[in-house]
Amino acid sequence: MRPITLATLFIALMILAPFSMAEEGTGSPDFEAGVAAFGAGELTAARAHFERARNAGLNTPSLLYNLGVVYFRLGQYESAEAVFLELLDTPHAPLARYNLGLVMQESGRPEAARRWFEQASGPESPEKVRVLALRQLDEPEADRFGEISGSGYLWAAGGYDDNIAGTPDDASSNQAGVFADLLAAGDARIGDDGFGLHGVAYSRQYPGNTEFDNTYLSTGASLLKGVGAGELKSTLSVAGSWFGGEVLEREVRLAAVYWPDQCFFMSILSGVDCSASGSLSTIRGGSGFSAYDGEMLRVDVSAWKSAGSWLFRGRYLLEVNDRKDLTTGQEFFSVSPLRNLVSAEARYYVSGRLSLGARGDIRHSRYRDDHRLVSGNAVVSERRTDNRLRGVLLAEYRLTGPWLVLAEWSMLNNRSTIERYDYSRREVMVGVEMGF
Template sequence: MAGRRGSDSGILKGSSGVTLKYVPLPGLLVLLAVWWGGAVADSDLQPTVPEISPRTAFESGVAAFQSGNLQQARRLLEQARDAGLASSALLYNLGVVYYRLGLYDQASAAFTPLLDSPHAPLARYNLGLVLQKQGDTEAANAWFSQAAGDSAPREIQLLAQRQLASGGSSSATSTSASAAGATRTVVFLSAATGYDNNIAGAPSDATSDQAGAFGDLLASGRAYLGRGEGRAIRLEAVALARQYPSESEFDNLYLSVGAGWQQPLGAARFVSDLRISRFWFGGDLLEQQVSLGASYNRPGCFWPEQLMVDCKLAAFVSTIQGGSDFSAYDGALYGGEISAGKSLDLWRFDGAWRLEFDRRDDLEVGEEFFSLSPVRQTLSVVAERQITDRLSLGAEPMFRSSRYADPHRVISGGQLISRTRDDEQFRTRVFAGYRLDRRWQLGLDLVWVDNRSTLGRYQYDRGELMLSLDGVF
């Protein structure tokens, strides 16, 4: 996602907040094993494979590989392929298994079709490994040189550069975060400037001059402390600041630290984490959250099997304490999310549905009462296309409904009016990203928000244009 994402790090930032999300390339953990493992001889003991669906065969094949049963992994993955399953993840994993079994021609045949996909840098690297094993060092180094190019993800660049530096030796030590004792870190930095035409979110019929420029600074990082067999401790931190030179009362600052654990479950991955965050608004502490979350990530979770859509189920619960002047924000927030993603040629599609239950103390001032406790549902879709090796374009429409628990009581025209607040927000974002080199990219985001409400004071339009410089290290 261009503009506010380090595409190689899996770290994302939306214009309305900050989240961290690790999105591994399907089969990446398995693929990197090509570099570290040696060939395994065929076994005369060949267990039979029962008749199962292509999707189940694929998932079982990945699980068999992770458990070290290469022959079983080969049969299951070939069964999925022969049954009509076609996906980048399947080709990658088949190529890796063939490589580990010493079937280099078949490994090359599996990796080659991926040269025309968004995963071409990793395919080039793997083809170099295959040729290296076949004794063609010159041809292998040609592939490694291409894999080390500026358009490749940083991790692939480093692997390819090490192969070139080692003179073609494939006996280098593993740097995987899943290897016992290994550590991997990712840092994302971003500086942005832009223009907001309705900083305060003032009603559409109000006269407001609260529009102006803003500046953003974002720093986030994640460390993986490997514990072997795909398990790892995850440490992460985020700092985001936004300043409005002409409207400093709307300046805000967000800080968050967290720790978690990731554990493979067959072909899937389970992650749990604990996070503490604070949010300041206009220089005052607005609220502090302590959150506990869990997620289940699984490739190929939806029918039909040929789609091989990657999905994620997540749940969270947070306790919230408002600042000294914001005790009405005391309470809890809990909910969950279902999301899915699919890479298709030069396209990437992602969708999510999120449900939140916000329970706060609410605000009562004299006769007036304001509910701060909505039930929210959010539906979003992202479509992004790689135009060239450096340029990508995309769009993200989003719809969010918010129904507040108790009716508002407000004084209007000298009368006390009671009405339940229901909001419907339509948000459209278009974005572009241009990669400058292996670490830096430029991003351009245009966002338009149309918030409709049963209470006029909460009905507004808002537009934002932002230019950013993002780096991944």
């Protein structure tokens, strides 16, 4: 938790400012209903009203500000950031800069928060905003030293898989069955020096098909620092995975992710956030999976934008594998693919509680060396190239507080130059999740 002084400053600003800005008068019943709902503490209802007003064509600074405040109070920091960025070209820019500092604080990005507070404390800002920003900047280091803050995530789900995947995930088993998923993740930030710890635990169990059970555990440390006009997070982690009760892989990974304060294409499309990341892993397979020994390089670029009740995301992932590969008698199987993945997602917030979405991706995999396969009395060599298409429909409903109910249906189709790797797969899943 943050010191009580910061929480008090935030509440004072967030309660007073929305009403003063609402005095502009918009003539929109939804906007006025949103202001009333906010004053009554009904944040989800306020959000729904404000989003309907914006979808109807209202895009005034007062609406954007109120909408950003509601997003913040609901913990939807990406959406809040996108809305406050839109206010930087309006007379409310000083207050928007201060609020962007608060968003960065709560998102665990202290260097970016400090830069926004420094801008908000400039002479062009109103006295009230400058005082609040300077208080944030002047907070004694001793007050922050040793402060621990963090977040966590829990997810439990069950479903049905009509073609359980073996190992790797692009080889099918032609078996169907129900499954149970459990995921727990958490991170802790220590002080304001950017140091943090994290951990992830995931398990998928197939009752009746235990040979396909898989488990993943990861832990590590990270360092977050301001670099240029953005923030860089470096992470060193160790991980282990198990398949069918046996050790599959052990991994040591060095990763970095960079969040620029402003994406390079902001001049074309405003309100877009983005990140770029890369990782290098050394992997050792278990006693029965030594073919997976080797290295893996990943480069990942993502972008997202909030537009009214919509949230859009896009991603590109490059993966390069250099593994030991598998030789059995006369046959040879490459497990060293070069992969390119492109994905896109759109989500629509029907109300403050319900959201619907769709996600799709295409992954092209080309394996480094030719497979050698026995066919009759001959050995045939062929380069394996796969094209995998996946589509997902999803829905989330917020019950109360941090609890969500989710439902997801996915369809996957893999087509390969080697027929044995052609397969289709469908999954349906229902579960609950909680963030804290």
